[in-house]
Amino acid sequence: MMLEARNLAIGYGATTIGTELALQVTGGDILCLLGPNGCGKTTLFRTLLGLLPALAGTVTLGGKPLAAQTRAEIARQVAYVPQAHAPPFPFEALEVVLMGRTARLGLFGQPGRQDRDCAFHALDQLGIADLAHRDYARLSGGQRQLVLIARALAQEAPLIVMDEPTASLDFGNQAQVLAHVAALADGAAAGGRGVIMSTHDPDQALALNARVLLMKDGRAFAEGPAEAVLTGDTLSAVYGIPVTVETTGSGRKVCLPSLDRQSAPTMTSEAFTIA
Numbered sequence: 001m002m003l004e005a006r007n008l009a010i011g012y013g014a015t016t017i018g019t020e021l022a023l024q025v026t027g028g029d030i031l032c033l034l035g036p037n038g039c040g041k042t043t044l045f046r047t048l049l050g051l052l053p054a055l056a057g058t059v060t061l062g063g064k065p066l067a068a069q070t071r072a073e074i075a076r077q078v079a080y081v082p083q084a085h086a087p088p089f090p091f092e093a094l095e096v097v098l099m100g101r102t103a104r105l106g107l108f109g110q111p112g113r114q115d116r117d118c119a120f121h122a123l124d125q126l127g128i129a130d131l132a133h134r135d136y137a138r139l140s141g142g143q144r145q146l147v148l149i150a151r152a153l154a155q156e157a158p159l160i161v162m163d164e165p166t167a168s169l170d171f172g173n174q175a176q177v178l179a180h181v182a183a184l185a186d187g188a189a190a191g192g193r194g195v196i197m198s199t200h201d202p203d204q205a206l207a208l209n210a211r212v213l214l215m216k217d218g219r220a221f222a223e224g225p226a227e228a229v230l231t232g233d234t235l236s237a238v239y240g241i242p243v244t245v246e247t248t249g250s251g252r253k254v255c256l257p258s259l260d261r262q263s264a265p266t267m268t269s270e271a272f273t274i275a
């Protein structure tokens with residue numbers, strides 16, 4: 001097992017955000033984290049990456065407690081793909097990818113020929129080798145997201161944690177990034193990495209045939225294969241709106257939230273009422 005969390009409580013100091021969380025990820029797995037805004041997905045990620053101490057319970061990475069590992073040890077096992085924001089300094093895309101090699105360098109190590117080759121190869125794998133010498137800050141959001149995934153590939157960690165990898169991407173780029181996520185976990189293509197990703201779109205978990213951890217108020221509301229977990233009943237209960245799940249002509253399941261015009265004015269007036 002690459003990553004295992006048991007009976008985990010997460011939060012910030014005295015503020016508990018979530019409790020009784022458990023998950024397991026190994027090579028070839030895709031685990032999608034779903035749940036309403038503020039339910040604790042990012043807090044859980046930060047805890048799994050060792051950036052926030054667990055308030056209770058255990059996280060083991062590569063069979064060893066996370067809390068007993070150095071940052072470099074953790075980075076050799078888990079790569080983190082944050083949301084793609086523009087950085088304040090100009091960097092070439094290739095330099096951004098090279099940052100993924102840091103955990104593999106010695107204390108005063110400089111990236112060498114092999115690191116540059118690896119970084120370039122990662123860009124090539126994602127079909128964006130032509131962006132290598134472009135200014136990262138001037139790339140589109142979709143291109144930047146792919147560069148950050150390339151950085152995670154260059155890190156050569158067996159587990160990749162992605163924070164809403166499709167946020168702010170257009171329709172085409174979302175599908176492209178999802179295809180790359182599927183390929184990462186595919187044993188034949190890349191040695192079968194484990195992937196944990198958060199998303200706000202249950203259809204993505206269904207399209208990826210992923211396992212799902214559906215969170216509500218810091219707890220696991222349901223957990224299991226996407227098709228079993230993402231039903232109209234569970235989605236309606238978690239998101240507080242009527243949701244139906246239908247099967248398309250090609251056999252794919254899609255989630256359809258109700259856009260009931262009757263309920264819209266009520267929702268709006270509640271949301272904007274000043275107590």
Ligand SMILES: Nc1ncnc2c1ncn2[C@@H]1O[C@H](COP(=O)(O)OP(=O)(O)OP(=O)(O)O)[C@@H](O)[C@H]1O
Nearest residue numbers: 011012015017035036037038039040041042043044
């Ligand atoms: N540094 C902090 N100190 C205290 N509370 C925090 C801190 N950061 C976040 N929170 C709170 O923790 C809760 C969970 O936030 P978190 O960012 O984990 O949710 P999320 O599921 O990732 O949300 P979203 O889908 O909107 O990104 C929120 O109520 C948030 O206000």
